[in-house]
Amino acid sequence: MGEECMLEKQLVEESIRQSGLPCHALRDLLSIGVCPRCIFRLFGVHGDVYSCLSLSSSLLWSVLDLSNGHEEATDCKVHEGSSSPQDLKVGPEFCVVCWGILQLSYDEQAQQTFDLVASTAQLVKGEGFEIDSFSLEVSVPPIILGNERSVWLYMKKRYGSESRFQDKFFSGSISVKDALRFSITKSLEEMLAVKVAVRSFHIRFTYTHSDASSKISLVQGSRTDGHKKQKRGDKELLEGIDASDLEINKESFGLDIAEQDRIFQVPPAKVNQPCKVTTLCYRTPVYVGGRYLKYSRNVSQTRWIIDEERMGETSVEEIIGNLTLSILKADSYKFHAAGREDIDVRMLGSGRPFLVEIANARSLSSHTEFAELQEKINNLEPRIVRVKNLKEVGVDAWTILQQGEAEKQKQYAALVWISRSLEDEDLKCMSSIKEMDIIQRTPIRVLHRRSPLERKRMIHWMRAERIHGSKQFFILHLCTQAGTYIKEFVHGDLGRTHPNLGSILGCRAEILQLDVTDVKMDCFNS
Known part of the structure; x- marks a missing residue:
């Protein structure tokens, strides 16, 4: 023995x-x-x-x-x-x-x-x-x-x-x-x-x-x-x-x-x-958080397929998710963000907070790996999506994201056309608006997938910026409660949003281009 x-x-x-x-x-x-x-x-x-x-x-x-x-x-x-x-x-x-x-x-x-x-x-x-x-x-x-x-x-x-x-x-x-x-x-x-x-x-x-x-x-x-x-x-x-x-x-x-x-x-x-x-x-899920910027007006936030036909070039979800999956050698991922922008809306400024939930990662995550991942995403050609402050976050970040989607403030910049000439009084009127409540019924464009409800939202402030050489176009900067439909606030959506910019100015108003410039959530800053 x-x-x-x-x-x-x-x-x-x-x-x-x-x-x-x-x-x-x-x-x-x-x-x-x-x-x-x-x-x-x-x-x-x-x-x-x-x-x-x-x-x-x-x-x-x-x-x-x-x-x-x-x-x-x-x-x-x-x-x-x-x-x-x-x-x-x-x-x-x-x-x-x-x-x-x-x-x-x-x-x-x-x-x-x-x-x-x-x-x-x-x-x-x-x-x-x-x-x-x-x-x-x-x-x-x-x-x-x-x-x-x-x-x-x-x-x-x-x-x-x-x-x-x-x-x-x-x-x-x-x-x-x-x-x-x-x-x-x-x-x-x-x-x-x-x-x-x-x-x-x-x-x-x-x-x-x-x-x-x-x-x-x-x-x-x-x-x-x-x-x-x-x-x-x-x-x-x-x-x-x-x-x-x-x-x-x-x-x-x-x-x-x-x-x-x-x-x-x-x-x-x-x-x-x-x-x-x-x-x-x-391995229990790994949560990768950060902020993304989207520079293209033909890229959706998430994968968008209708009747087996892709809408847009690609998606923020796929660009970030697929590379994260590859770096961490995982089985699958889920993409979560603090709200969403339309496919034709750019996400600029500080970027939109997001989470990628990674299932069964084989690789141990580290600061070096996240730095490598951020660099790979930001160097992709064409440069239509960029990320910042990429890091591993705790599961509590998911709760913070959900709260931010409904409770935080978001800032926008919009190219607006009105049916008459812009006057100095219009500029003063828009600048004077502070903490204004509006009522929005579910927009016509999303009624097929959203419940027909009335939602109370707040416009925290607005200001208008003239465009040199133009009388009917201007840049509208505004800060609103998260969840506000910005396009509908401008044109009124056939009266389903009230008051709206058109009713305030007493004319027709349309958004030609819209950008998100800031989503305030401190936990996703560097």
């Missing part, structure tokens, strides 16, 4: 000694097919014993001096009809409680070799994830709770007179999920060269078993027998139970003891097929 195996055997011996586990009970549980990790967790044993790679039934038998079927103590007898240590080596059998979840590697007669730790490390590296830490998530079949209760009933029937085996003798037990974490965390940390921490990268194990579904059906049938109507949602509720989150007691699964004994064999039946595990590696 190698030095490492000797050390692990000593650790098992020490765990048994310090925990005061009864020899006869350990032998008995081994004989009915409970794996060592389940034995230790059911008795509430903590420590490094779970991470022993060589921890197996044969090792525990040898620690108990039973590797040759030898019985040396009168208080350590295996129950009649149980398997001997030699019998346990025949055929691929798995733990009758965890159904192989805590048997981390096996090959024997299963015609395959499976090693949970090695396969997980290979998956993480194979998918190209760069990680600085990881967290473990585990989902197990709820029916394992019934297996634990079967063992509880078995031990109570055999050893109920002993103080250790009273009603609550499993009350300090460790869940299968926690025991699995204890078992593999150290090895995974070594293989991945990083530590466990509550961070953005997650490894999720989802265990399923075909027999679990059939037993759930039996439980469901027993819970509804004798009732005229089946309680809606019972099966879904049961399937949502996590075995490790429930106390093992006589009311498990809402069945009486007789029904539980009928469904869950005591002791549990032998298991020839282990749980199937699906391993998923993923």
